[in-house]
Structures are given as C-alpha cells and as structure tokens.
Amino acid sequence: MQRYLLVFEKIYLPFSSLNLAHSNIVTSVLVKNDTVYITLDGNCSAEPADLYFIKRKIECGISEIYGQKAICIIESKDPKVNAFNMRESSDISGMFTKISGVKNTICVISGKGGVGKSTIAIKHALKLQKDGFKVGICDLDIYGPSIPKMLDISGKCEFENGKIKPFVKNELQIASIGFMIEEKDPIIWRGPMINKAISQLLREVAWRDLDYLIIDTPPGTGDVHISLIQKAPLDRVICVTTNDAVAIQNTTKCVNMFRKMGILVQKLVTNMAYSVKNDEKIYLFGQKDAAKNTMSDLGFLEFEEVEFLA
Template identity: 40%
Template sequence: MINEEAIKLSLRKVIDQDTGKDVVTLGMVSSIVIKEGHIGFVLQFLSREHAVKKANLKVECENALKAIPDITRVTVVEAVVGTANQKTSNKISIEGVKNTIVVVSGKGGVGKSTVALNIAVSLLKLGYRIAIADADIYGPSLPQMLGSQGLTPQIENKKMLPVERYGLQTMSIGYVIDKNSAVIWRGPMITKALHNLLLGTKWQDVEYLIIDTPPGTGDVHLSLAEKFNLTGAVIVSTPQELALIDAKKAFDMLKKLNVSIIGIVENMSYFSYQGSQIHIFGESGAEKMAKELNIKFLGKIPIDQQICEVSDSGNPFLLSKTLMKVYNDITEQILVKDQRGFLSFN
C-alpha cells in the first residue's frame, strides 16, 4: 500500500554524502501528496547554492520512489527555505508603503489576479490609500483589468510614478513591455525586474500594497519572501483537488519562509442556477483545506459571468453590489482594526 510512511521509508535510502544522513532525517522532505499513482513532495534546501550543489538528491529521490510498484509518476518540487533561525532584520521595506500583502496560488487559472484586484478595490472603498503591483512578470494582467493598456509610467527623480486608475496606485511590467511580446527571462533577470518594479516606483503614502504574484512557487515568491518585509499572504484556490494540491505547496513554501499566512479564498466555488448552487469544481475543497492546515478560511466567490465581463471591460467598479459584497466580506475577514486605528491581521 502506498502511504506517507512507505514514501518516507524509500526516501531514507537517499543519503547526503556530506553529512551521512538521509534526506528524511535531515528534514528536507515535506508536503507529501499521494494521488493514485502520482507522488509529489517538496525537497527543501537552505539556499540556492545548496540546491545547486545537491542537485543529485532530487534525481536520487525520484529514482527511489519510481522503484516502488504502482507508482507511475513522481514530482519533486525544490524549495529554498533558509534556516529555522534565519534573521529578518536585513529585509527590505518598500519606501512609501506601510503594509504589503501578497496574493498567491500554487496553480494558474484559479482567478488569483481578479481576487487580488477586488480585494484592493474593497480596501479602497473603506477609505484606505491602496496600491496594487502586478508581479506576474510572464503574464501581467493588471493593465487589461484596469483598462490602462498603453499607459507608460512617468519618471520623477529617477523613479517611476505609479499609474493611477480609479484612485488606485498601480504598477505592472505590462506598462513597460509590449503586451504581445513574450518575456523570455532567466531567474536573475526576473528577480531584478521585480526589485525595479517595487523599489523603483515612487509609492505615495500607501497603507496597503497588494502584490499579485505569478502562479507556482518560483523565483518571484522566493525573492519576495527572502528580501522584503511582508505583512502576510492570501492564498487563492478553486475547490478542485488538482488546484488544492498546488495550493498546499504554496502554503508549505510560505510557512517555511516565515511568511504570515492570512488565510485562503475559495474562488469559482459554485454556480447559481434557478436558486440552487451547482458545485462544478467540487464542494468546499478550500474550506476543508483551511481546517486541515489550521488556517483561516476567508470566504467563497461564485462563478459569475459578470466577474469576467468587468475584468475584460477594464473597470472593476462596474461589479454589482451583490458580487462586491462577496469581496467586501472577504476583506472584513482579512482585516480588523487595532487600538491605533490602523488595520492589522487576526
């Protein structure tokens, strides 16, 4: 029978030659996922240099598991998590920004960007100074959703001024590259572009900066978590099992990188038809995941044609009061007022 213990037993055969200990004993293995004959897990390294030096361990882990009968596929996700006592004093604070929230998803196509934008709009309507940054270097969608395609940031004292739309301060790589051109960059170039995007923008008294990140657990996420002071992260997933598997990977990455996890949003939760809720992608999967991982469940967003239409139109303020209330309820779950009158997390 394939279970977590059987997986760990096989992985104990993979030995790190420098220490003489196996990868399980060294605490390098986490987030084991078993889906029929498909096995996935995270292999953790202390640094990128460590991951390069120990590249053979990933191959050895794959071979060890493939030797188990009935296993048809093995997915090993490498993650740089640092050490347990990693200091955060050297992390960067973004000038002009009080708090920074990253919106993440392990899987693409779950509506993360739409959720990020509507959380920003909800906060704006509460009266706070809000900015949103599109950190999806490969597929920036913010200009389309805000109707700001073709706009170019002005430069002041060698810094870009955020593009203002509907009262939001915005910045996206989509403002500085051709929307029809493919971005073909390696990891270091992506990291540099991200730093320029966040640190090279003259943010103006922003109380909350919402960062829409790319899907997955790649260089952008590692750079954000390792280099920047983050207030917390919101995870977005659909109820579908495949999406939840990747959402759990995102959760594990954030936890290992000591990023405060605010909670999880279940997007595309259901479709309303003749007074009934039809659960196209499964029912309450993200809510169950929240209970399993002991994190806050922030709420459900339905499948609604208007959400798509408003995103395509470039004006999020056209969303109906009923749908906007859904996002407002999620925002209220995220934020509470502390004694100083500023917003803080539960």
C-alpha cells in the same frame, strides 16, 4: 529576549503558526559591546537548512530594526547542523525593510493559473479602497502580467525623481512589468533579471502614502516567490484556489513553499466556488468545501468562498 520581540514576532517556524517569540527554539540572548549574541536550539525538529534560514532572518532583522550587529549561533549535537554557523549570511534585510510610501503589504498567491488570482487581488484592492484606505497594486506576474489588461490601462511607465511613476486609475496606484514591455513580447529571463525586475517594481516605484499595497504574484513556485520573500515584508498572505483536484494539489504546494520559508499564509479563498440559480447554490466542481476540507491542515486562519458570476 523581550527587547527584540519586534524581530522574534516576525519570524515563524517552518510549517508552523508559531513565531520565535512563542517557541522554545531561542535559548539565550546576550548583548555585549553593542553586539547581540543569540543561541538557537539546533536539536529541535527543524531541518538544518531551515535553521540556517532562521539564523539569517534573526541577524538581518536585528540589524535592520535595531541597528545592532547580531551573531546567531546554532547549538546542536549534530556536526552537520553546527557547520551552518560557519556559512556567511546573505543579505535578506528586505524582509524587514518597509517599502517606501507603503504601510502594509498583502501578497496574493496561487498554485495554478486560471483560478482568478488577479481578479481576487483587484477585488481585495477595491474593497479596501471602498473602506477608505489608500491602495496600490504591484503586478509581479513577470511572465503573464494581466493587471493592465484587466484594469484597461495601457502605455509605458514614466519616471519621477528617478523612480517609476505608478499609473493611477480611480485613485488606485498600479505598477506592472506590463508597462515596461510591448504587449506581445515574451519575457525570457533567468533569475538575476527577475530579481532586478522585482526590486524595481517593489522598491523603485514612487508609491504615495499607501495604506495597503496588494502584490499579485504568478502561479506556482519559483524565482519570483523566493525573491519576493527575501526582498519585501509580507504582512498578510492570501491564497486563491478553485475546488477542483488539480488546483488544490498545486495550490497546496505553493502554500507549503511559503510555510517552509517561515511565511504564514492567513487566508484561503475558494474562487468560482458556486453559482446561484433560483436562490440555490450550485457548486461548480461538484462538491462543497473541497479546497477547505483538503487544505484545512495548512494552518489557515480564515476561509472565504466567492461566487462565480457569469
């Protein structure tokens, strides 16, 4: 197992902060004729569909990172679980394939619109840039791209050696669906078109030597998020909410979607948490730490409050 730690450390159990390297779900690893055979304990508490997704991740991860064929077998007393061994594994190797020109990715999510997710994404990008890193922003809010407007950039994208040329403002590299459509045009797309657009915005952009790519996503849970998880390695995920009950409820669902798919959401940012008057913090939604206290069981490693600046 030690030989394949790079893969096992990247795969987390659903609704857990444990990865496969620190769990007992992998019971054996055998290499024979350059094929890696992995056995999973299917009698654990994970749902059969979740075990199948772990199986797919292992097979794609070993193939992508180590260049070896992998066959993962789920062993269980339940024939319904064993039936997942017969399913063909679709290609999710994008979860392990670095984006060309990008060292690290940071994904910003929220469960509700209007909580300032894009603002936090931009602030985070500018902070990293101030710290001396090369940074880009990929605006995956397919239905309502706001990054171009917020950064005061307009125009249509150009191509460079067959790839989309990112817009550059103050050395910040930016790609958005907003540069591909007219500002007033609605996006009326089904899943396949969304998948294609996400692939283009992530992997068909001529990113240039980025230390960090900030990925801004639409609110909620849907095709964009599923495609993103399957098509890109997410090194860090930041969740944004406000302290009101509706935002907290919807954001909890969004975080749990990522957790169910084995993605660790490391940080919770409570935006517009308070304003300051006469050196005193005034909490805008009537209570302090509502989001932090309500969502503390979701496994966040970091918490941050952001001031509302009128």
